[in-house]
Every structure is written in C-alpha cells, then in structure tokens.
C-alpha cells in the first residue's frame with residue numbers, strides 16, 4: 001500500500017512540473033519599437049510603443065530584461 005501512495009506522489013510531482021514548464025513558456029513580455037529591452041506590461045518605458053512577445057522569443061531575438069521593471 002505504501003508503494004501505491006509513493007507512486008501517486010511521484011505522479012503528482014511530475015504533472016506539477018509539466019504544468020509549471022508550460023506556464024513559463026506562455027509568459028508574455030513587451031518590447032518597444034526602439035529599445036533592446038523587454039518589459040512587464042506595467043512598465044513606464046512602454047508609453048511610446050508596446051509590442052507583446054513571448055518571453056522565449058524575446059530572449060532568442062537578443063532582447064535583454066529591463067532593469068526598471070525586472071520582467
């Protein structure tokens with residue numbers, strides 16, 4: 001019986017890890033037309049332009065995290 005319980009715990013752990021990984025893939029950040037940084041939706045640097053982009057894409061394109069809003 002203990003083995004079954006341990007098995008359930010492992011399954012829960014794995015499914016939780018998968019869900020967490022999926023969530024991080026879907027994080028959206030915002031870039032501007034001119035800047036080389038990506039921002040949170042609430043950052044004041046986004047007044048001129050605000051282009052939503054997936055966090056992974058922003059990193060792939062060479063954007064760096066904003067030092068003000070720390071996305």
Ligand SMILES: [Zn+2]
Pocket residue numbers: 038039040043044045066067068069070
């Ligand atoms: Zn910012």
